[in-house]
Amino acid sequence: MTSDDTAPIARSVETLGALSADQAEAVLALLADAARNDGQQAVSEQGRLQLRGGARAGVSHLLLTVAGELVGYAQLEDTDPVEAPAAELVVHPAHRGHGHGRALGMALLAVSGKRLRVWAHGGHSAARHLAQVLGLTLFRELRQMRRPLTGFALPDPVLPEGVTVRTFVPGEDDAAWLAVNAEAFAHHPEQGALTQRDLDDRKAEAWFDPEGFFLAEREGRLVGFHWTKVHTEERLGEVYVLGVRPGSQGGGLGKALTVIGLRHLADRGLSTAMLYVDADNKAAVSVYERMGFVTYEADLMYRTET
Template identity: 90%
Template sequence: AAELVVHPAHRGRGHGRALGAALLAASGKRLRVWAHGGHSAARHLAQVLGLTLFRELRQMRRPLTDFALPEAALPEGVTVRAFVPGQDDAAWLAVNAEAFAHHPEQGSLTQRDLDDREAQPWFDPAGFFLAERAGRLVGFHWTKVHAEERLGEVYVVGVRPGAQGGGLGKALTVIGLRHLADAGLPTAMLYVDADNKAAVTVYERLGFTTYETDLMYRTET
């Protein structure tokens, strides 16, 4: 995988194409490249290099200063509490793997990955919400705060496959957004794959709009 950058003062001179060709050669033509912002020049370069569009990742945002959202309506028998590091790790990793079995990155997280995230300065278990039914974890909403930008993030929302379709994902999202709003953050953001129509629809109904689009291109081999 690669990210390719050309200084604005030196664009349009073939540097991007030269870098791309070098990356293709170094990777044996097995390459994925992110184009942030989805600009037309990046689309053209991908075409020149023989790369095809593989993934469209949307960044969506909504204001939190006027938090006009309904109360979170949890499905019957579901309660929500905060994540407890060391106690909930294994259960969370299991439900995360089930909820994101189709996702090549999120679904493959390990204990080491979780430990790395828990060690980050932004980690706050008070903003990591777990939904349980009869003592079994059925969903979660992990929020994140970007302190310098004063941005709250819907970091990841997951629902166990057997618990999907009952409004739990929406309820968990609202709970997390209220937490971020209560922290005094003016804006919330999230990332979602454009082909995840169900999630995009939920977020749009919650007032999110597309802020920026990132595109991943890859070789076919």
Template identity: 75%
Template sequence: MTTNAAPGAGATGRDIQLYDALTAEQAEEVLDLIDEAARHDGQSAVSEQGRLRLRGGHREGVAHLLVHDADGHLVGYAQLDGADPVEAPAAEMLVRPGHRGRGHGRALGRELLNRSSRRLRVWAHGGHAPARRLAQSLGLSLFRELRQMRRPLEDLNLAEPDLPEGVTVRTFRPGEDDKAWLETNAAAFAHHPEQGALTQQDLDDRKAEPWFDPAGFFLAERGGELVGFHWTKEHADEGLGEVYVVGVRPEAQGGGLGRALTAIGLRHLAARHLPTAMLYVDADNVPAVTVYERLGFTVHETDLMYRTEG
């Protein structure tokens, strides 16, 4: 673990420290901060991937910035992911609700710009107005729009899925299917900066989560080869079933497999008596948005990503 203080730390009543790994105690403190802010904002400022990276020690390319006030209280957090060899580093950040409006967010944003050599992408989950204003004050421009879409499951009336010829569907076998799934996921999302880069450690992190259930992880095969999948997720406390990720290998796209897999997963979630289904999709992924709209999904909220120019 390494730490570095921000230039001039303490002179403005705050201290920003950079870590390449957090202790278990630091991770729990940050998770508590994230939860407190989520209850206040109605939306988590840190994604599932970001929360998983808080634990387990060093992750290649990932850094954590902790902001403490003059009394030593944790008032802000940011995570900087510079693992992508092509894209600019991506960040997520938040300030404790009771300590906003005191310049902590702007100071944290400037530190992220410095640490990334002014090549930066920042998520504003929920697209709230204060986050938009902060992005603009840091000279960042809107780059990406990620939509959360939802539909009720009580009235789900989908016909039996029509699979392409020669395709069969079964559920995921942990340990046996890991390698084939990672390869298929990388092929299906070669264009996607987060999903397509998932590693065995990322998969293992998710398999260790309480929500993981291979019975809701569907694999499509043709000729013994994996060609697509639909991984569902249950948020039981919120009454939500998630279309967590649907992927189809490029050579198997265009034949209706993605729609069929989506329907299989939705039928599974409805059978689990979850009242609502949700999913995330990039706004510019018109084919996927069209499929989901035809399945009855509508936009619930939007996450925005901002970036430096150039």
């Protein structure tokens, strides 16, 4: 989420259920310009994947234009059966300071029926100001943690008895992985709700590499996984998704899978690893800190009181 100051100006906000190919490319170009200016993406990977491929249940796109030029974008996802709809928004750097961020925020409040959660990636002061203007309060902090992969000893992975690890086979392991992912992240609205379409979107990305997607099995049954990701331009490795099936936790499997993935990333010649973890998940934060991770930055989520 990015913000700006208010000033009267002619603009139009259009809400769509799907984007045309040209509209999607225009939004991606806007996001790329903003990312170069801000040093990070204003819309998450999931949000960027949802720009293409037609309509998706519960997803709306808001396009803010001035004199026919796209200068702002917001995405609203209303798929959580309990929580308020979640949004991300951005204004092109060259058009900030004219109230476009507030206009998009007000449009999001209207579309969502004033039940809204908004991500502010990086937690910048301008986004905090916009949240206050919109009457939103902070309620979630997602930390990005990093640690070096060079000059920093990685322990040998110690798997629980009877557990073996292999790599993901696209097409053959999809259903089993989706089932375990849903179980492991039943408490996590974004990750736990991934569908086959979401998995297919990720498998179609240039970064996808099944050799960095590790599956842990016991007696032929999937009990955990560590999906790694390489950010080529940044030369950065990511603990993309790490999950253990309920009932298989507490035996050191999560730590062993983490080490296996980090060793894989180190073998790829990457110097740094990163991951995301909720700040209120004290147990996970403590585990990662003991493995050498430190907080690098934080994404903040704001919401309406109602």
